[in-house]
Amino acid sequence: MRTSKIAILVPTYNGGALLAETVASAAAAGLPPDSYEIVVCDNSSTDGSVDALPALDARGAPITIHLNEENLGRVANWNQAMRVAEGMGFCFALLLMVGDTIRGTGLITLRDCMMRAGTCLDIACYQVTDAELRTRRVAPPHPLGGRPGCGGG
Structure with a gap:
């Protein structure tokens, strides 16, 4: 059940190395792996940064990648990430921008x-x-x- 999990939403476009750091921050902060999932919403990146992400983070939490068919623009991609999380059954979500990290x-x-x-x-x-x-x-x-x-x- 995802109703009590937090969807950590990471909208991205050409996030480079910062994307991997952002995604890794939930595990590095010590969040219990059964309390969250990471959902990356890619806005048609061309830098390969999304392709380098693993299926699970360092603590074993799932990383789901949603690929937009075309670049929707920044705010539309944020909204798309929320729609994806809702469709996956999440009740709690956090938008975490590339370059931001979770602490504690x-x-x-x-x-x-x-x-x-x-x-x-x-x-x-x-x-x-x-x-x-x-x-x-x-x-x-x-x-x-x-x-x-x-x-x-």
């Missing part, structure tokens, strides 16, 4: 709180770093639905 297990905490609260939409806290991974800006946790005990962590 806050996504799991957020998903669990959303499930308990019956929330259908929320925003997770995030951290913006520079190329040397020095923190430049942090968005604080947002309480889910105003309910105590559920932070975006």
Whole structure:
């Protein structure tokens, strides 16, 4: 069942080496492999970066690749990734752009709180770093639905 898994959606066009780093970040962050799947939505790349991706990440989570027949444009590809995830049966999704990485297990905490609260939409806290991974800006946790005990962590 995918209803409790998080779809980590990676829309891409010619992502190069950054695509592989982005896809690998979920496993590197220590997310349990039964809690997520990665869905790459390729916008007709020509650089071979999608072809280099494995079927499973380092922790054994599936990596699904959806190939658009033509380049839909950036925002349309984001929407396409959401449609693909919905069609696969996911109830939770995160758009992760090429070059971004997941750090820590806050996504799991957020998903669990959303499930308990019956929330259908929320925003997770995030951290913006520079190329040397020095923190430049942090968005604080947002309480889910105003309910105590559920932070975006």
